[in-house]
Amino acid sequence: MPEIPVVRNIMSVNDALAAAVRRQLDAAGVLALNIMASPGAGKTSVIMRTVEALKTEMTIAALDGDVTPVDVEKIARTGIRVELINTGGNCHLDANMMTGALSSLDLTGVDLLLVENVGNLICPATFELGTHYNVVIASVPEGDDKPYKYPAMYRGADVLLLNKIDMLAYQEFDLAYFRHGVEVLNPGVAFLPLSARTGEGFEAWLDWVRRAVARQR
Amino acid sequence: MPEIPVVRNIMSVNDALAAAVRRQLDAAGVLALNIMASPGAGKTSVIMRTVEALKTEMTIAALDGDVTPVDVEKIARTGIRVELINTGGNCHLDANMMTGALSSLDLTGVDLLLVENVGNLICPATFELGTHYNVVIASVPEGDDKPYKYPAMYRGADVLLLNKIDMLAYQEFDLAYFRHGVEVLNPGVAFLPLSARTGEGFEAWLDWVRRAVARQR
Numbered sequence: 001m002p003e004i005p006v007v008r009n010i011m012s013v014n015d016a017l018a019a020a021v022r023r024q025l026d027a028a029g030v031l032a033l034n035i036m037a038s039p040g041a042g043k044t045s046v047i048m049r050t051v052e053a054l055k056t057e058m059t060i061a062a063l064d065g066d067v068t069p070v071d072v073e074k075i076a077r078t079g080i081r082v083e084l085i086n087t088g089g090n091c092h093l094d095a096n097m098m099t100g101a102l103s104s105l106d107l108t109g110v111d112l113l114l115v116e117n118v119g120n121l122i123c124p125a126t127f128e129l130g131t132h133y134n135v136v137i138a139s140v141p142e143g144d145d146k147p148y149k150y151p152a153m154y155r156g157a158d159v160l161l162l163n164k165i166d167m168l169a170y171q172e173f174d175l176a177y178f179r180h181g182v183e184v185l186n187p188g189v190a191f192l193p194l195s196a197r198t199g200e201g202f203e204a205w206l207d208w209v210r211r212a213v214a215r216q217r
Numbered sequence: 218m219p220e221i222p223v224v225r226n227i228m229s230v231n232d233a234l235a236a237a238v239r240r241q242l243d244a245a246g247v248l249a250l251n252i253m254a255s256p257g258a259g260k261t262s263v264i265m266r267t268v269e270a271l272k273t274e275m276t277i278a279a280l281d282g283d284v285t286p287v288d289v290e291k292i293a294r295t296g297i298r299v300e301l302i303n304t305g306g307n308c309h310l311d312a313n314m315m316t317g318a319l320s321s322l323d324l325t326g327v328d329l330l331l332v333e334n335v336g337n338l339i340c341p342a343t344f345e346l347g348t349h350y351n352v353v354i355a356s357v358p359e360g361d362d363k364p365y366k367y368p369a370m371y372r373g374a375d376v377l378l379l380n381k382i383d384m385l386a387y388q389e390f391d392l393a394y395f396r397h398g399v400e401v402l403n404p405g406v407a408f409l410p411l412s413a414r415t416g417e418g419f420e421a422w423l424d425w426v427r428r429a430v431a432r433q434r
Contacts, residue, residue: 119338140358167388
Protein backbone atom coordinates (compact mmCIF):
# COMPACT_ATOMS: atom_id res chain seq x y z
CA MET A 1 0.00 0.00 0.00
CA PRO A 2 1.52 3.38 -0.91
CA GLU A 3 2.26 5.79 1.92
CA ILE A 4 -0.28 8.59 2.15
CA PRO A 5 1.53 11.94 2.29
CA VAL A 6 -0.75 13.50 4.92
CA VAL A 7 1.97 15.58 6.54
CA ARG A 8 2.98 17.13 3.24
CA ASN A 9 -0.65 18.02 2.48
CA ILE A 10 -1.16 19.64 5.86
CA MET A 11 1.97 21.73 5.35
CA SER A 12 1.03 22.85 1.83
CA VAL A 13 -2.45 23.89 3.05
CA ASN A 14 -0.77 25.80 5.87
CA ASP A 15 1.66 27.47 3.45
CA ALA A 16 -1.18 28.57 1.16
CA LEU A 17 -3.05 30.08 4.12
CA ALA A 18 0.17 31.74 5.31
CA ALA A 19 0.64 33.33 1.88
CA ALA A 20 -2.90 34.73 2.09
CA VAL A 21 -2.19 36.13 5.58
CA ARG A 22 0.97 37.77 4.23
CA ARG A 23 -1.00 39.43 1.40
CA GLN A 24 -3.55 40.73 3.90
CA LEU A 25 -0.82 42.17 6.13
CA ASP A 26 1.02 43.72 3.18
CA ALA A 27 -2.17 45.28 1.85
CA ALA A 28 -2.75 46.83 5.27
CA GLY A 29 0.88 48.02 5.55
CA VAL A 30 1.40 45.99 8.71
CA LEU A 31 4.78 44.54 9.68
CA ALA A 32 4.22 41.30 11.60
CA LEU A 33 6.69 39.46 13.83
CA ASN A 34 6.37 35.81 14.89
CA ILE A 35 7.85 35.72 18.39
CA MET A 36 8.96 32.26 19.51
CA ALA A 37 10.66 30.98 22.64
CA SER A 38 10.62 28.44 25.41
CA PRO A 39 8.10 29.02 28.25
CA GLY A 40 9.54 31.62 30.62
CA ALA A 41 12.20 32.96 28.25
CA GLY A 42 10.46 36.33 28.34
CA LYS A 43 8.23 36.65 25.25
CA THR A 44 5.59 38.62 27.13
CA SER A 45 8.16 40.77 28.96
CA VAL A 46 9.93 41.61 25.69
CA ILE A 47 6.59 42.42 24.06
CA MET A 48 5.49 44.64 26.94
CA ARG A 49 8.74 46.60 27.09
CA THR A 50 8.73 46.97 23.29
CA VAL A 51 5.15 48.26 23.34
CA GLU A 52 5.84 50.72 26.17
CA ALA A 53 8.90 52.06 24.31
CA LEU A 54 7.35 52.34 20.84
CA LYS A 55 3.63 52.97 21.31
CA THR A 56 3.97 56.74 20.97
CA GLU A 57 5.88 56.32 17.67
CA MET A 58 3.66 53.77 15.97
CA THR A 59 0.39 51.85 16.31
CA ILE A 60 0.94 48.37 17.68
CA ALA A 61 -1.38 45.38 17.97
CA ALA A 62 -0.73 41.90 19.31
CA LEU A 63 -1.95 38.33 18.97
CA ASP A 64 -1.20 35.89 21.73
CA GLY A 65 -1.24 32.15 21.06
CA ASP A 66 -1.80 30.39 24.32
CA VAL A 67 -3.84 27.82 26.20
CA THR A 68 -4.79 30.35 28.92
CA PRO A 69 -5.46 34.13 28.90
CA VAL A 70 -2.75 35.03 31.48
CA ASP A 71 -0.46 36.83 29.01
CA VAL A 72 -3.15 38.49 26.94
CA GLU A 73 -4.46 40.17 30.10
CA LYS A 74 -0.97 41.48 30.89
CA ILE A 75 -0.48 42.80 27.37
CA ALA A 76 -3.94 44.42 27.35
CA ARG A 77 -2.81 46.60 30.28
CA THR A 78 -0.42 48.42 27.91
CA GLY A 79 -3.49 49.77 26.13
CA ILE A 80 -2.88 48.21 22.69
CA ARG A 81 -5.32 46.06 20.74
CA VAL A 82 -4.64 42.43 21.61
CA GLU A 83 -6.47 39.18 20.97
CA LEU A 84 -6.00 35.72 22.38
CA ILE A 85 -5.69 32.88 19.90
CA ASN A 86 -6.75 29.99 22.10
CA THR A 87 -4.78 27.08 20.73
CA GLY A 88 -6.88 24.66 22.79
CA GLY A 89 -4.01 22.40 23.76
CA ASN A 90 -2.12 22.79 20.48
CA CYS A 91 1.55 23.52 21.03
CA HIS A 92 1.97 26.02 18.19
CA LEU A 93 0.13 28.59 16.10
CA ASP A 94 -0.66 27.89 12.47
CA ALA A 95 -1.77 29.98 9.52
CA ASN A 96 -5.40 28.93 9.88
CA MET A 97 -5.47 30.32 13.44
CA MET A 98 -3.94 33.54 12.10
CA THR A 99 -6.68 33.81 9.46
CA GLY A 100 -9.33 33.45 12.15
CA ALA A 101 -7.69 36.00 14.45
CA LEU A 102 -7.22 38.55 11.65
CA SER A 103 -10.91 38.36 10.79
CA SER A 104 -11.72 39.89 14.19
CA LEU A 105 -8.65 42.08 14.88
CA ASP A 106 -8.99 45.55 13.36
CA LEU A 107 -5.75 46.27 11.47
CA THR A 108 -6.72 49.81 10.46
CA GLY A 109 -3.78 52.11 11.09
CA VAL A 110 -1.68 49.35 12.65
CA ASP A 111 2.06 49.56 11.86
CA LEU A 112 3.35 46.64 13.89
CA LEU A 113 1.70 43.33 14.78
CA LEU A 114 3.45 41.29 17.46
CA VAL A 115 2.43 37.64 17.35
CA GLU A 116 3.34 35.74 20.51
CA ASN A 117 3.59 32.07 19.58
CA VAL A 118 3.08 29.23 22.07
CA GLY A 119 6.02 28.67 24.44
CA ASN A 120 7.76 25.75 22.73
CA LEU A 121 11.04 25.32 20.84
CA ILE A 122 9.91 22.52 18.52
CA CYS A 123 6.56 22.71 16.73
CA PRO A 124 6.29 26.48 16.13
CA ALA A 125 9.42 26.23 13.94
CA THR A 126 7.54 24.20 11.31
CA PHE A 127 4.43 26.31 10.78
CA GLU A 128 4.60 29.46 8.65
CA LEU A 129 2.14 32.07 9.89
CA GLY A 130 2.42 34.65 7.10
CA THR A 131 4.38 36.99 9.38
CA HIS A 132 7.44 38.78 7.98
CA TYR A 133 10.15 37.84 10.45
CA ASN A 134 10.82 35.08 12.97
CA VAL A 135 12.04 36.49 16.26
CA VAL A 136 13.50 33.80 18.51
CA ILE A 137 14.08 34.68 22.17
CA ALA A 138 16.65 32.63 24.04
CA SER A 139 17.37 33.37 27.70
CA VAL A 140 20.46 32.95 29.83
CA PRO A 141 18.91 30.70 32.53
CA GLU A 142 17.89 28.11 29.89
CA GLY A 143 21.56 27.33 29.33
CA ASP A 144 24.10 27.80 26.57
CA ASP A 145 23.35 24.47 24.84
CA LYS A 146 19.96 25.39 23.40
CA PRO A 147 21.06 26.03 19.76
CA TYR A 148 22.59 22.55 19.73
CA LYS A 149 19.38 21.02 21.11
CA TYR A 150 16.79 22.84 19.00
CA PRO A 151 18.44 23.37 15.60
CA ALA A 152 15.26 23.91 13.56
CA MET A 153 14.15 26.79 15.77
CA TYR A 154 17.54 28.51 15.66
CA ARG A 155 17.98 27.89 11.94
CA GLY A 156 14.67 29.61 11.18
CA ALA A 157 15.34 32.76 13.20
CA ASP A 158 15.63 36.10 11.37
CA VAL A 159 16.66 37.80 14.58
CA LEU A 160 17.79 36.17 17.81
CA LEU A 161 17.38 37.91 21.14
CA LEU A 162 19.35 36.58 24.10
CA ASN A 163 17.23 37.77 27.04
CA LYS A 164 18.04 37.98 30.78
CA ILE A 165 21.69 38.93 30.27
CA ASP A 166 21.50 40.48 33.77
CA MET A 167 21.65 36.82 34.92
CA LEU A 168 25.09 36.25 33.31
CA ALA A 169 26.72 37.36 36.58
CA TYR A 170 24.98 34.65 38.60
CA GLN A 171 25.31 31.48 36.57
CA GLU A 172 27.58 29.64 34.19
CA PHE A 173 26.76 30.50 30.59
CA ASP A 174 29.46 30.27 27.93
CA LEU A 175 28.50 33.05 25.54
CA ALA A 176 31.10 31.99 22.95
CA TYR A 177 29.78 28.41 22.97
CA PHE A 178 26.18 29.63 22.59
CA ARG A 179 27.19 32.04 19.82
CA HIS A 180 29.13 29.31 18.00
CA GLY A 181 26.03 27.06 17.99
CA VAL A 182 23.97 29.89 16.58
CA GLU A 183 26.54 30.77 13.89
CA VAL A 184 26.88 27.17 12.67
CA LEU A 185 23.12 26.90 12.18
CA ASN A 186 22.36 30.41 11.06
CA PRO A 187 25.46 32.33 9.93
CA GLY A 188 25.17 36.07 10.26
CA VAL A 189 21.77 36.11 11.98
CA ALA A 190 21.06 39.36 13.83
CA PHE A 191 22.06 38.59 17.43
CA LEU A 192 20.92 40.97 20.15
CA PRO A 193 21.78 40.29 23.81
CA LEU A 194 19.46 42.24 26.12
CA SER A 195 17.48 42.27 29.33
CA ALA A 196 13.77 43.02 29.24
CA ARG A 197 13.98 43.57 33.00
CA THR A 198 16.81 46.12 33.20
CA GLY A 199 16.53 47.49 29.65
CA GLU A 200 20.20 46.78 28.90
CA GLY A 201 20.71 46.20 25.18
CA PHE A 202 17.08 47.02 24.44
CA GLU A 203 17.76 50.07 22.29
CA ALA A 204 19.41 47.93 19.56
CA TRP A 205 16.30 45.74 19.41
CA LEU A 206 13.99 48.77 19.24
CA ASP A 207 16.09 50.10 16.35
CA TRP A 208 15.79 46.75 14.57
CA VAL A 209 11.99 46.96 14.94
CA ARG A 210 11.89 50.60 13.81
CA ARG A 211 13.85 49.78 10.65
CA ALA A 212 11.67 46.77 9.83
CA VAL A 213 8.50 48.82 10.29
CA ALA A 214 9.90 51.63 8.13
CA ARG A 215 10.63 49.18 5.30
CA GLN A 216 7.03 47.94 5.36
CA ARG A 217 5.31 51.33 5.31
CA MET B 218 -21.33 14.40 8.19
CA PRO B 219 -20.58 13.04 11.66
CA GLU B 220 -17.29 14.09 13.24
CA ILE B 221 -14.70 11.32 13.17
CA PRO B 222 -13.32 10.83 16.70
CA VAL B 223 -9.70 10.41 15.61
CA VAL B 224 -8.22 12.07 18.68
CA ARG B 225 -10.12 9.80 21.05
CA ASN B 226 -8.95 6.73 19.13
CA ILE B 227 -5.32 7.84 19.19
CA MET B 228 -5.55 8.38 22.94
CA SER B 229 -7.14 5.01 23.65
CA VAL B 230 -4.47 3.23 21.57
CA ASN B 231 -1.84 5.17 23.53
CA ASP B 232 -3.47 4.25 26.85
CA ALA B 233 -3.53 0.56 25.92
CA LEU B 234 0.16 0.67 24.99
CA ALA B 235 0.91 2.56 28.22
CA ALA B 236 -0.82 -0.15 30.24
CA ALA B 237 1.36 -2.78 28.53
CA VAL B 238 4.49 -0.75 29.30
CA ARG B 239 3.39 -0.53 32.95
CA ARG B 240 2.94 -4.31 33.13
CA GLN B 241 6.42 -4.81 31.65
CA LEU B 242 7.98 -2.43 34.19
CA ASP B 243 6.10 -3.98 37.10
CA ALA B 244 7.12 -7.50 36.05
CA ALA B 245 10.75 -6.36 35.98
CA GLY B 246 10.42 -4.58 39.37
CA VAL B 247 11.39 -1.24 37.82
CA LEU B 248 10.11 2.08 39.15
CA ALA B 249 9.79 4.53 36.26
CA LEU B 250 9.51 8.32 36.44
CA ASN B 251 8.24 10.54 33.61
CA ILE B 252 10.25 13.75 33.97
CA MET B 253 8.66 16.76 32.31
CA ALA B 254 9.63 20.43 32.12
CA SER B 255 10.17 23.41 29.90
CA PRO B 256 13.47 23.49 27.90
CA GLY B 257 16.23 24.67 30.20
CA ALA B 258 14.39 24.05 33.49
CA GLY B 259 17.03 21.49 34.40
CA LYS B 260 15.70 18.02 33.57
CA THR B 261 19.14 16.74 32.57
CA SER B 262 20.88 18.43 35.51
CA VAL B 263 18.39 16.95 37.98
CA ILE B 264 18.79 13.53 36.38
CA MET B 265 22.59 13.69 36.49
CA ARG B 266 22.74 14.82 40.12
CA THR B 267 20.19 12.15 41.06
CA VAL B 268 22.18 9.44 39.28
CA GLU B 269 25.47 10.54 40.87
CA ALA B 270 23.86 10.49 44.34
CA LEU B 271 22.00 7.18 44.04
CA LYS B 272 23.98 4.99 41.65
CA THR B 273 25.83 3.19 44.43
CA GLU B 274 22.51 2.36 46.19
CA MET B 275 20.51 1.14 43.19
CA THR B 276 20.75 0.34 39.49
CA ILE B 277 19.53 3.21 37.34
CA ALA B 278 18.77 3.44 33.63
CA ALA B 279 17.47 6.35 31.58
CA LEU B 280 15.54 7.08 28.41
CA ASP B 281 15.88 10.50 26.83
CA GLY B 282 13.21 11.79 24.47
CA ASP B 283 14.75 14.44 22.28
CA VAL B 284 15.29 15.67 18.75
CA THR B 285 19.09 15.68 19.21
CA PRO B 286 21.54 13.47 21.20
CA VAL B 287 23.02 16.35 23.29
CA ASP B 288 21.52 15.24 26.61
CA VAL B 289 21.90 11.51 26.12
CA GLU B 290 25.65 12.01 25.66
CA LYS B 291 25.80 13.97 28.94
CA ILE B 292 23.83 11.32 30.82
CA ALA B 293 25.95 8.50 29.37
CA ARG B 294 28.99 10.05 31.07
CA THR B 295 27.52 9.07 34.47
CA GLY B 296 28.05 5.43 33.42
CA ILE B 297 24.41 4.29 33.51
CA ARG B 298 22.53 2.59 30.68
CA VAL B 299 20.80 5.28 28.63
CA GLU B 300 19.02 5.31 25.28
CA LEU B 301 17.87 8.14 23.07
CA ILE B 302 14.28 8.06 21.91
CA ASN B 303 14.55 10.23 18.83
CA THR B 304 11.14 11.89 18.64
CA GLY B 305 11.94 13.13 15.13
CA GLY B 306 10.36 16.54 15.55
CA ASN B 307 7.53 15.35 17.80
CA CYS B 308 7.13 17.51 20.88
CA HIS B 309 6.39 14.73 23.35
CA LEU B 310 7.00 11.05 24.07
CA ASP B 311 4.18 8.56 23.72
CA ALA B 312 3.63 4.98 24.84
CA ASN B 313 4.52 3.57 21.43
CA MET B 314 7.96 5.19 21.60
CA MET B 315 8.35 3.70 25.10
CA THR B 316 7.50 0.24 23.77
CA GLY B 317 10.17 0.59 21.09
CA ALA B 318 12.79 1.84 23.54
CA LEU B 319 12.08 -0.90 26.07
CA SER B 320 12.59 -3.57 23.41
CA SER B 321 16.26 -2.53 23.17
CA LEU B 322 17.00 -1.33 26.74
CA ASP B 323 18.03 -4.16 29.05
CA LEU B 324 15.98 -3.81 32.26
CA THR B 325 17.64 -6.73 34.06
CA GLY B 326 18.47 -5.66 37.60
CA VAL B 327 17.29 -2.09 37.03
CA ASP B 328 15.58 -0.48 40.04
CA LEU B 329 14.92 2.98 38.70
CA LEU B 330 14.18 4.15 35.15
CA LEU B 331 14.35 7.90 34.58
CA VAL B 332 12.47 8.95 31.45
CA GLU B 333 13.35 12.45 30.30
CA ASN B 334 10.43 13.73 28.24
CA VAL B 335 10.75 16.40 25.52
CA GLY B 336 11.16 19.96 26.85
CA ASN B 337 7.59 21.24 26.54
CA LEU B 338 4.84 22.15 29.03
CA ILE B 339 1.88 21.30 26.80
CA CYS B 340 1.82 18.05 24.81
CA PRO B 341 3.69 15.72 27.20
CA ALA B 342 0.88 16.26 29.74
CA THR B 343 -1.60 14.40 27.52
CA PHE B 344 0.30 11.21 26.73
CA GLU B 345 0.53 8.43 29.33
CA LEU B 346 3.81 6.55 29.01
CA GLY B 347 3.20 3.68 31.42
CA THR B 348 5.57 5.22 33.97
CA HIS B 349 4.56 5.26 37.65
CA TYR B 350 4.90 8.93 38.54
CA ASN B 351 4.89 12.27 36.73
CA VAL B 352 7.73 14.48 37.93
CA VAL B 353 7.29 18.08 36.82
CA ILE B 354 10.30 20.38 37.14
CA ALA B 355 9.60 24.11 37.31
CA SER B 356 12.47 26.56 37.63
CA VAL B 357 12.74 29.97 39.22
CA PRO B 358 13.92 31.89 36.10
CA GLU B 359 10.81 30.79 34.16
CA GLY B 360 8.69 32.96 36.44
CA ASP B 361 6.09 32.44 39.14
CA ASP B 362 3.10 32.44 36.74
CA LYS B 363 3.75 29.06 35.13
CA PRO B 364 1.08 27.03 37.02
CA TYR B 365 -1.51 29.58 35.88
CA LYS B 366 -0.31 29.28 32.27
CA TYR B 367 0.09 25.51 31.96
CA PRO B 368 -2.66 24.03 34.16
CA ALA B 369 -2.76 20.55 32.56
CA MET B 370 0.94 19.98 33.22
CA TYR B 371 0.71 21.11 36.85
CA ARG B 372 -2.53 19.23 37.45
CA GLY B 373 -0.94 15.96 36.30
CA ALA B 374 2.17 16.19 38.48
CA ASP B 375 2.70 13.60 41.21
CA VAL B 376 5.70 15.49 42.48
CA LEU B 377 6.73 19.03 41.63
CA LEU B 378 10.34 20.14 41.86
CA LEU B 379 11.06 23.87 41.87
CA ASN B 380 14.63 23.97 40.54
CA LYS B 381 17.22 26.79 40.56
CA ILE B 382 16.17 28.15 43.96
CA ASP B 383 19.70 29.60 44.18
CA MET B 384 18.35 32.17 41.67
CA LEU B 385 15.68 33.44 44.11
CA ALA B 386 18.18 36.00 45.42
CA TYR B 387 18.63 37.57 42.00
CA GLN B 388 15.18 37.93 40.54
CA GLU B 389 11.58 38.61 41.45
CA PHE B 390 9.73 35.37 42.10
CA ASP B 391 6.73 35.32 44.41
CA LEU B 392 6.94 31.88 45.97
CA ALA B 393 3.53 32.22 47.68
CA TYR B 394 1.89 33.16 44.36
CA PHE B 395 3.53 30.20 42.60
CA ARG B 396 2.57 27.85 45.43
CA HIS B 397 -1.02 29.11 45.41
CA GLY B 398 -1.29 28.34 41.67
CA VAL B 399 0.03 24.85 42.29
CA GLU B 400 -2.30 24.20 45.24
CA VAL B 401 -5.42 25.30 43.36
CA LEU B 402 -4.66 22.89 40.51
CA ASN B 403 -3.15 20.05 42.48
CA PRO B 404 -3.92 20.22 46.21
CA GLY B 405 -1.37 18.50 48.39
CA VAL B 406 1.06 17.61 45.60
CA ALA B 407 4.57 16.86 46.86
CA PHE B 408 6.43 20.16 46.42
CA LEU B 409 10.22 20.14 46.63
CA PRO B 410 12.21 23.36 46.13
CA LEU B 411 15.83 22.58 45.28
CA SER B 412 18.88 23.48 43.23
CA ALA B 413 20.53 20.88 41.03
CA ARG B 414 23.52 23.21 40.85
CA THR B 415 24.21 23.79 44.57
CA GLY B 416 22.50 20.66 45.90
CA GLU B 417 20.30 22.69 48.28
CA GLY B 418 17.04 20.83 48.97
CA PHE B 419 18.22 17.80 46.98
CA GLU B 420 18.21 15.36 49.89
CA ALA B 421 14.39 15.57 50.22
CA TRP B 422 14.05 14.68 46.53
CA LEU B 423 16.48 11.77 46.85
CA ASP B 424 14.42 10.50 49.80
CA TRP B 425 11.25 10.75 47.72
CA VAL B 426 12.95 8.64 45.01
CA ARG B 427 14.29 6.11 47.53
CA ARG B 428 10.83 5.60 49.04
CA ALA B 429 9.20 5.22 45.61
CA VAL B 430 11.81 2.65 44.54
CA ALA B 431 11.41 0.74 47.84
CA ARG B 432 7.62 0.50 47.29
CA GLN B 433 8.15 -0.99 43.83
CA ARG B 434 10.66 -3.67 44.82
